Amino acid sequence: xxxxxxxxxxxxxxxxxxxxxxxxxxxxxxxxxNGIDFDLEAGKTLGVVGESGCGKSTLxxxxxxxxxxxGQVVWRGETDLxxxxxxxxxxxxxxxxxxxxxPLASLNPRMTLGQIIAEPLKTHRSDLSSEERxxxxxxxxxxxxxxxxxxxxYPHEFSGGQCQRIGIARALxxxxxxxxxxxxxxxxxxxxxAQVVDLLKDLQRDLGLAMIFIAHDLSVVxxxxxxxxxxxxxxxxxxxxxxxxxxxxxxxxxxxxxxxxPIPDPVAERAKKVIALDGDLPSPMAPPSGxxxxxxxxxxxxxxxxxxxxxxxxxxxxxxxxxGPTKQSELGHEM
Amino acid sequence: xxxxxxxxxxxxxxxxxGRSPWADARRRxxxxxxxxxxxxxxxxxxxxxxxxxxxxxxxxxxxxxxxxGQIVELGGPSIASGHYFGTDDLGRDLYxxxxxxxxxxxxxxxxxxxxxxxxxxxxxATAGYVGGRTDSIMMRLVDIFMAVPYMFxxxxxxxxxxxxxxxxxxxVGLISWMEMARIVRGQTLSLKGREFIEAAQATGVAxxxxxxxxxxxxxxxxxxxxxxxxxxxxxxxxxxISFLGLGVQEPMTSLxxxxxxxxxxxxxxxxxxxxFPLLFFVLTLFGFFFVGDGLRDALDPKxx
Ligand SMILES: Nc1ncnc2c1ncn2[C@@H]1O[C@H](COP(=O)(O)OP(=O)(O)OP(=O)(O)O)[C@@H](O)[C@H]1O
Ligand code: SF4
Ligand SMILES: [Mg+2]
Numbered sequence: 001x002x003x004x005x006x007x008x009x010x011x012x013x014x015x016x017x018x019x020x021x022x023x024x025x026x027x028x029x030x031x032x033x034n035g036i037d038f039d040l041e042a043g044k045t046l047g048v049v050g051e052s053g054c055g056k057s058t059l060x061x062x063x064x065x066x067x068x069x070x071g072q073v074v075w076r077g078e079t080d081l082x083x084x085x086x087x088x089x090x091x092x093x094x095x096x097x098x099x100x101x102x103p104l105a106s107l108n109p110r111m112t113l114g115q116i117i118a119e120p121l122k123t124h125r126s127d128l129s130s131e132e133r134x135x136x137x138x139x140x141x142x143x144x145x146x147x148x149x150x151x152x153x154y155p156h157e158f159s160g161g162q163c164q165r166i167g168i169a170r171a172l173x174x175x176x177x178x179x180x181x182x183x184x185x186x187x188x189x190x191x192x193x194a195q196v197v198d199l200l201k202d203l204q205r206d207l208g209l210a211m212i213f214i215a216h217d218l219s220v221v222x223x224x225x226x227x228x229x230x231x232x233x234x235x236x237x238x239x240x241x242x243x244x245x246x247x248x249x250x251x252x253x254x255x256x257x258x259x260x261x262p263i264p265d266p267v268a269e270r271a272k273k274v275i276a277l278d279g280d281l282p283s284p285m286a287p288p289s290g291x292x293x294x295x296x297x298x299x300x301x302x303x304x305x306x307x308x309x310x311x312x313x314x315x316x317x318x319x320x321x322x323x324g325p326t327k328q329s330e331l332g333h334e335m
Numbered sequence: 336x337x338x339x340x341x342x343x344x345x346x347x348x349x350x351x352x353g354r355s356p357w358a359d360a361r362r363r364x365x366x367x368x369x370x371x372x373x374x375x376x377x378x379x380x381x382x383x384x385x386x387x388x389x390x391x392x393x394x395x396x397x398x399x400x401x402x403x404g405q406i407v408e409l410g411g412p413s414i415a416s417g418h419y420f421g422t423d424d425l426g427r428d429l430y431x432x433x434x435x436x437x438x439x440x441x442x443x444x445x446x447x448x449x450x451x452x453x454x455x456x457x458x459x460a461t462a463g464y465v466g467g468r469t470d471s472i473m474m475r476l477v478d479i480f481m482a483v484p485y486m487f488x489x490x491x492x493x494x495x496x497x498x499x500x501x502x503x504x505x506x507v508g509l510i511s512w513m514e515m516a517r518i519v520r521g522q523t524l525s526l527k528g529r530e531f532i533e534a535a536q537a538t539g540v541a542x543x544x545x546x547x548x549x550x551x552x553x554x555x556x557x558x559x560x561x562x563x564x565x566x567x568x569x570x571x572x573x574x575x576i577s578f579l580g581l582g583v584q585e586p587m588t589s590l591x592x593x594x595x596x597x598x599x600x601x602x603x604x605x606x607x608x609x610x611f612p613l614l615f616f617v618l619t620l621f622g623f624f625f626v627g628d629g630l631r632d633a634l635d636p637k638x639x
Pocket of ligand 1 (some may be wrong): 014030032050051053054055057058059216284
């Protein structure tokens with residue numbers, strides 16, 4: 001059986017022209033997404049994790065042609081989405097929907113909740129009568145926990161959590177096959193985060209949705225994903241089924257991210273050792289040679305500057321020349 | 336599964352009907368005294384232009400032979416003679432002429448501003464939304480047009496094709512759309528990066544629909560403000576042209592033309608010939624400026 005979504009060597013490169021450049025000087029290339037492979041089965045969730053600026057949003061945009069991308073994005077084993085024209089792509093936009101990071105900013109302030117949720121229906125199902133449209137909108141609102149009398153309200157009257165429910169309702173009203181959630185809870189209070197994640201989980205189970213769930217830390221992804229992919233500077237560092245990744249992380253970057261996740265038990269939290277990531281994220285316009293993580297890697301050797309480690313194609317794959325569990329010497333000071 | 340506290344607070348907030356961003360703005364506008372004063376002024380001037388003829392005892396063309404030749408002595412403002420605002424130099428009723436001039440000035444201002452707004456909004460929103468090379472070319476064209484001394488061109492047109500009010504409308508409108516286009520384009524660029532536009536694109540909404548449904552409604556505030564400030568500028572432009580003697584053709588007149596005539600005869604002591612048109616001119620300009628200012632204050636605080 002072929003996967004719902006099969007991504008091969010996805011690349012997104014932005015040409016950066018600096019102010020004052022002459023028209024004929026070649027622009028510098030910013031490789032925001034640099035050769036990513038993964039498969040996603042129907043009804044499953046892929047968690048995507050990485051620091052700010054590592055290319056998570058660009059990956060999501062590249063998949064649905066919101067930015068020019070190269071490589072292959074094969075939908076249901078038959079269509080390469082990247083080879084489609086704008087018009088051909090329209091059909092697939094109803095099957096793949098997105099939920100955005102900033103709940104309020106992703107809603108048009110001049111439209112009512114009802115108009116916002118109805119927009120995908122208006123775009124793709126102009127055959128529906130307005131009653132039928134209203135019925136579907138109402139059903140969707142109920143499904144995500146919005147009260148029917150809110151239908152004529154405007155976004156600024158709602159809390160962040162409710163705005164995100166509106167965003168989810170808009171994304172699901174077309175009954176898509178794949179939902180791409182770009183940090184859907186990062187902007188919400190911690191108490192609300194769990195509610196929204198639970199809602200997404202419920203909806204996924206009921207509707208048989210596949211999801212790509214983007215987050216910048218591992219703790220959120222842990223609750224919702226079957227598989228987790230860790231990105232760094234536009235590349236995959238490690239990708240594994242969730243249990244394998246959390247039980248036995250192989251890549252020093254994954255280990256560092258994991259050690260930064262707070263442990264609820266205060267005693268254990270105090271005893272915990274963290275792997276300190278030295279220095280800043282290198283500029284994506286001038287990534288380090290060899291392994292892109294080497295400038296901050298506690299395990300780096302001289303070889304790491306020469307060879308680009310490849311993640312390979314295993315279920316649990318690691319792009320590191322020296323994979324393995326954390327060594328005692330890599331642990332930093334006690335917190 | 337559903338959060339309950341969140342919802343309860345939201346249902347308590349208010350009535351069933353949503354409080355639209357417009358309703359908030361309206362409330363702020365109604366509380367602004369200067370703006371309301373401006374609005375009342377404008378309503379008064381508009382009523383004067385539309386219904387002032389009802390009170391007039393003479394038409395705007397008729398020469399009053401009773402006062403002719405003795406304008407300074409007999410042509411002054413008087414209820415008894417029926418010339419409420421006096422007469423002009425030829426013995427025509429200044430009241431009727433002021434009504435008519437106000438009509439023309441308002442029409443030039445409003446029509447000119449409308450042309451500017453429609454053309455400028457469509458042009459600017461398209462350039463800003465499409466972006467890239469199209470945007471560069473479209474805006475470079477505007478730069479070039481802007482470098483043309485438009486007053487000179489307009490005067491040339493009026494001289495060549497005769498003094499027609501259509502040319503005046505079109506000319507004045509076509510001059511001012513460019514500034515509008517620039518403003519709208521700038522605002523569109525900043526809107527384009529917002530997530531709700533991206534959300535619409537991701538769903539597959541077509542570009543013209545995005546411009547009409549998502550961009551323009553979010554610019555209406557800016558457009559409304561700019562329009563109310565544009566109308567008096569149009570009126571000023573028209574007056575300037577009339578002042579040069581190139582505006583509307585007799586017996587039609589405009590406030591600018593009346594002011595020009597009044598200024599020419601002031602030396603004979605017929606101050607009313609300048610005073611009344613000038614009064615209406617100033618009232619109109621103040622009205623628009625106050626309303627524009629009030630609109631800006633009412634629409635600004637939250638959005639931008
Ligand atoms: N349209 C663009 N033009 C040029 N560079 C871009 C563009 N969009 C993103 N980038 C660059 O690509 C890199 C990846 O950005 P991206 O938004 O994908 O990161 P992210 O992982 O989503 O970060 P965050 O967690 O902050 O959302 C960044 O260096 C960013 O500056
Ligand atoms: S390849 Fe070298 S630098 Fe890169 S993660 Fe592995 S050990 Fe660190
Ligand atoms: Mg992002």
